[in-house]
Amino acid sequence: MSDATYEPPKVWKWNTESGGKFANINRPIAGSTFDEDLAVGKHPMQLYSLATPNGVKVTLMLEELLALGHTGAEYDAYLVDISEGQQFSSGFVGANPNSKIPALMDHSTNPPTRVFESGAILLYLAEKFGEFLPTDPSTRAECLSWLFWQMGSAPYLGGGFGHFYAYAPAKFEYPIDRFTMEVKRQLDVLDQHLAKHQYFCDDEYTIADMAIWPWYGALVKGTIYEAAEFIEAHTYTNVIRWTDQIAEREAAKRGRMVNRAWGEPSSQLHERHDAGDFDTQTQDILNPEPQAESAE
Numbered sequence: 001m002s003d004a005t006y007e008p009p010k011v012w013k014w015n016t017e018s019g020g021k022f023a024n025i026n027r028p029i030a031g032s033t034f035d036e037d038l039a040v041g042k043h044p045m046q047l048y049s050l051a052t053p054n055g056v057k058v059t060l061m062l063e064e065l066l067a068l069g070h071t072g073a074e075y076d077a078y079l080v081d082i083s084e085g086q087q088f089s090s091g092f093v094g095a096n097p098n099s100k101i102p103a104l105m106d107h108s109t110n111p112p113t114r115v116f117e118s119g120a121i122l123l124y125l126a127e128k129f130g131e132f133l134p135t136d137p138s139t140r141a142e143c144l145s146w147l148f149w150q151m152g153s154a155p156y157l158g159g160g161f162g163h164f165y166a167y168a169p170a171k172f173e174y175p176i177d178r179f180t181m182e183v184k185r186q187l188d189v190l191d192q193h194l195a196k197h198q199y200f201c202d203d204e205y206t207i208a209d210m211a212i213w214p215w216y217g218a219l220v221k222g223t224i225y226e227a228a229e230f231i232e233a234h235t236y237t238n239v240i241r242w243t244d245q246i247a248e249r250e251a252a253k254r255g256r257m258v259n260r261a262w263g264e265p266s267s268q269l270h271e272r273h274d275a276g277d278f279d280t281q282t283q284d285i286l287n288p289e290p291q292a293e294s295a296e
């Protein structure tokens, strides 16, 4: 156990020097900090996002819809650099009063429809295009149960485990222990389900998989928090099978690149305004050019 103790004062005060990787963007108040409109491109769907697990959920879905031929799902994806505080512009706050990516504006409606919260965006798109959400009431209930499971569970993974294991200014045994226990329990829930089912709703790839994959698939592959060894990720064999299966989907390969501004240059597509944007990237992968040092 850590011997660090803390006696809370009667009234909490905002300590702007609290430390941690994201201390500069964390605030106890909501609303915009500067005036700036959102850019609007030519397509029906305007996405303001970043390729974190929450952002990737939406681009997985949009790319799947486009692969099925839904031209109404054509989209412009703008990069929101949350480390620079771009989620606090007046335009972004108008799209999402919660100041978090992803935020979607559907310009095919008049007036445009704003949708925030990644789960709500997945559900909105699934209902609008009639895809990736079963219509049979029982299967639909199973799909929505897993979708909402993800929305309720991932904060323990990201805000709990990830924060204290990877981002906090110091390592404290108590929170790391508590959230590791919970995250391993969650992985076991997923693993036991996937031992009996190909996807979360039997053998159908749905918005439930799209919500869970960017978080828990990345966790077992060690691409978030570099914790694969610590949590013994290799023991969750069914989660790994499912993760690899989804990674093979062409739409998933594209979706995970959109609004990505780190990693291998060939894995990044900062903004997406046209399906052809990926072709340029594919050529880079096939014919790699020596890359200059990137400032990102």
Ligand SMILES: N[C@@H](CCC(=O)N[C@@H](CS)C(=O)NCC(=O)O)C(=O)O
Residues within 6 Å of the ligand: 025, 026, 052, 053, 054, 055, 082, 087, 099, 100, 101, 102, 116, 117, 118, 119
């Ligand atoms: N429940 C939200 C969570 C969104 C979220 O936490 N987004 C993070 C990036 S993954 C963010 O924008 N953080 C910026 C901030 O906290 O200021 C969702 O699923 O859309």
